[in-house]
Amino acid sequence: MRALVQRVTEAAVRVDGAVLAEIGPGLLIFICAMRDDPADAPSKLAAKIAKLRIFADDDGKMNRSLSDTGGAALVVSQFTLAADTSRGNRPGFSTAAPPSEGAPAYEAFADAMAKLGIPTARGQFGADMKISLVNDGPVTIWIDTAV
Known part of the structure; x- marks a missing residue:
């Protein structure tokens, strides 16, 4: 699986002009399932992203997940x-x-994030979506489970 993770102060996804989902501070995570991904790729990627230390601590260092x-x-x-x-x-x-x-891999990833206690909102697989966001930092991280 591949993910592009953006730290945001807010983000929303619209389909046909209607807001489908939105969040406040957190992560906007773009997900792509790749051919031949192992079955455990969604859960492993979710665990990695949930623990990714890219939020500032009290000293302003990226040290919190x-x-x-x-x-x-x-x-x-x-x-x-x-x-x-x-x-x-x-x-x-x-x-x-x-x-x-x-x-199914996309849904499994989102389910895995939710099971880790992360409030998780979703886009609509295969839809023509319009994404709005306020990138915080900006902080953008590329993750490829095949590497």
Whole structure:
């Protein structure tokens, strides 16, 4: 799985003009299931992200995790994280899991975040979503479970 994690003060996802989900301080997490991801990838990635120390402590150092701060997560599926731009100018997405595998992996990731005690909001898998956010820092982290 791949994730792009952004520390935010707020974030929201809209579908067809209506707010589907929104959070205050926490993480906006874009998720892409990849072909041949192991079955435990969603839970392992959720555990890693929940413990990722990217929030400031009392001294202003990035030393606290989402679990430590009580922040929320907004989880959004984004197959374009699988983009291969090595040939030409049109990205290829053949390394992304097909929707029949990607949707359950996305849901398993969001469920795993919630089971870790993180208030978790979700986008809509496969929908044309509009995302708004206020990036805090900015702090943006790329995580690839295959590496």
